[in-house]
Amino acid sequence: MKFSTSHKLVAAMATTATAFPFAALQDAARDPKIMEIANEHLKRQGVATADAATLVFEPVPIFNAEKQYIDISEGSGHAYVAPGPNDLRGPCPGLNAFANHGFLPHNGYATIPQFLDATMNVVGMGPILAVFLATFGAVIDGSGTAWSIGGTPPASLGGLLGGGNGISGSHNKYESDASPTRPDLYQEGNDYKTKESQFDDLINTSPGGYVDLNSLTDFRSKRFDQQINDNPYFFNGPFTGVLVQPAAYTFIYRFMANHSEEHPYGQLSYDNIATWFGMTGEPGAWTANQGQEKIPENWYRRALEYPYDNFYFFGDVINAAALHPKFLDVGGPSADRCVPYSNTGTTNSFTGVDISNLTGGVLNAGDLTQGNKFACLAFQAAAQAKPDVLLGAITQLTNSIGDITSKLACPQLQGIDDEQLTQFPGYAKSQQ
Numbered sequence: 001m002k003f004s005t006s007h008k009l010v011a012a013m014a015t016t017a018t019a020f021p022f023a024a025l026q027d028a029a030r031d032p033k034i035m036e037i038a039n040e041h042l043k044r045q046g047v048a049t050a051d052a053a054t055l056v057f058e059p060v061p062i063f064n065a066e067k068q069y070i071d072i073s074e075g076s077g078h079a080y081v082a083p084g085p086n087d088l089r090g091p092c093p094g095l096n097a098f099a100n101h102g103f104l105p106h107n108g109y110a111t112i113p114q115f116l117d118a119t120m121n122v123v124g125m126g127p128i129l130a131v132f133l134a135t136f137g138a139v140i141d142g143s144g145t146a147w148s149i150g151g152t153p154p155a156s157l158g159g160l161l162g163g164g165n166g167i168s169g170s171h172n173k174y175e176s177d178a179s180p181t182r183p184d185l186y187q188e189g190n191d192y193k194t195k196e197s198q199f200d201d202l203i204n205t206s207p208g209g210y211v212d213l214n215s216l217t218d219f220r221s222k223r224f225d226q227q228i229n230d231n232p233y234f235f236n237g238p239f240t241g242v243l244v245q246p247a248a249y250t251f252i253y254r255f256m257a258n259h260s261e262e263h264p265y266g267q268l269s270y271d272n273i274a275t276w277f278g279m280t281g282e283p284g285a286w287t288a289n290q291g292q293e294k295i296p297e298n299w300y301r302r303a304l305e306y307p308y309d310n311f312y313f314f315g316d317v318i319n320a321a322a323l324h325p326k327f328l329d330v331g332g333p334s335a336d337r338c339v340p341y342s343n344t345g346t347t348n349s350f351t352g353v354d355i356s357n358l359t360g361g362v363l364n365a366g367d368l369t370q371g372n373k374f375a376c377l378a379f380q381a382a383a384q385a386k387p388d389v390l391l392g393a394i395t396q397l398t399n400s401i402g403d404i405t406s407k408l409a410c411p412q413l414q415g416i417d418d419e420q421l422t423q424f425p426g427y428a429k430s431q432q
C-alpha cells in the first residue's frame with residue numbers, strides 16, 4: 001500500500017503540464033496513507049513551511065483567466081449590495097461576502113445546495129469538505145436543510161419553526177475561540193463583530209504588503225498564546241480547536257488569494273484582504289464596516305482543477321502543527337495528555353485531558369501525529385455536537401462524517417466521553 005501510494009504521488013508530481021496530473025492526485029488522495037507519504041516527501045525536500053502542502057496538491061501551476069474570473073460588475077447579477085437592517089450577517093467574512101454579492105441569498109439564510117454552489121464555484125472548495133461544512137451548519141445550527149450565516153433567523157425565514165440559532169449562535173460548536181478577527185463570545189459578549197485591533201495585528205504579522213499562509217500561521221500562534229494569557233474561557237476542543245480554528249486561518253489565504261498568470265498559486269494583498277473583510281483605511285488606522293464584506297474587483301479564484309478538499313486541508317493543518325506543536329498540544333504536561341487543552345476559568349490555567357479516556361482507549365496522545373488520526377478524532381467529536389433543534393436530520397451529519405472517516409481508515413470510536421470536557425467552562429457554556 002505504501003509503495004503504491006508513493007508511486008502514484010511521485011508519478012503525479014513528476015507529470016508535466018502536457019499530461020495534467022489532477023486525476024492521479026485525486027486517486028492518490030483517496031488512500032489513507034496519503035498524508036504520511038506527502039509529509040515524508042516534504043521532509044526529504046527539506047520543506048519547513050506552513051504552505052508546504054501546495055507542492056503536493058498543486059504540483060503543476062495553472063491559470064485560466066476566463067474560467068477563474070469572478071464577475072461582480074453591474075449587470076452580472078452579482079454586484080455588491082449592502083446588507084439591510086433585517087439581513088443576517090455573522091462571523092465568517094467569506095459567507096458574508098457571498099450574501100452581499102448574491103451568491104447566497106441576500107437575507108443570509110441558505111440551503112445546503114446553495115452553500116455548496118457558492119463555496120465550490122466561487123472559491124473552489126472541494127466537494128467532500130463543502131458537503132461536510134454545509135451539512136454540519138444545517139444540522140447543528142439550522143433547520144436540518146438550511147441555516148443562517150448570522151444569528152437566529154426571523155419568523156419569516158422559519159425561525160419559529162426550528163430554524164436554529166445560526167453560526168453566530170454556535171460558539172464552540174461550529175464557530176471557535178481564537179478567531180483571527182472576531183472576539184471570543186464569553187470574553188467580550190459577541191463572536192461576530194470584526195475587531196480593528198485584531199485585523200491590524202494580522203496585517204502587522206504579514207509585512208511587505210501581502211498576507212500568506214506562513215504569516216497567517218504565525219498570527220494564529222500569537223492569537224493562541226493571547227487566548228491562554230487573556231481569556232479564562234479559552235476552549236481548544238477536539239473539533240473546534242483541531243479543525244475549525246485552523247480553517248479560520250488557512251481559508252483566508254486558500255480562498256481569498258487572487259490568482260493570476262504571474263501568481264497561479266495565489267497572492268493576497270493588503271487591499272484584497274481588506275475588501276474581503278469589509279475594512280477600510282490603512283495599517284494602524286482601520287475601520288471595520290460590519291457585515292459589508294466584498295469580493296474584490298478583478299478577482300480570480302483558485303483553479304477548480306485543484307479544489308481545496310479534505311486532504312489538502314489536512315496537509316495545511318499538519319504542516320502548521322509541525323511548526324507550532326501546541327496547535328495539537330502534543331507533548332504537554334505529561335506524555336499521556338493531549339488535546340483538548342483549555343483554560344479552566346482563570347487565565348494561564350491551560351489544562352488537558354487524557355485522550356485515552358476521552359476516546360475509550362481507542363486513541364492516545366501519540367496517535368495524533370500519525371497520519372490522519374488528528375482528523376479522525378476531530379470528525380468523530382463533531383458527530384456528538386448538540387444541535388439547536390432536535391432533529392432526525394442528525395443522520396445526515398453522521399452519514400457525511402462516516403463517509404469521511406471511512407476514507408481516512410479511522411479506528412471506530414464508540415463515542416467521545418463528554419464528561420472529560422465539563423471541567424472547561426468554555427465547553428460547559430456551549431452546551432447550555
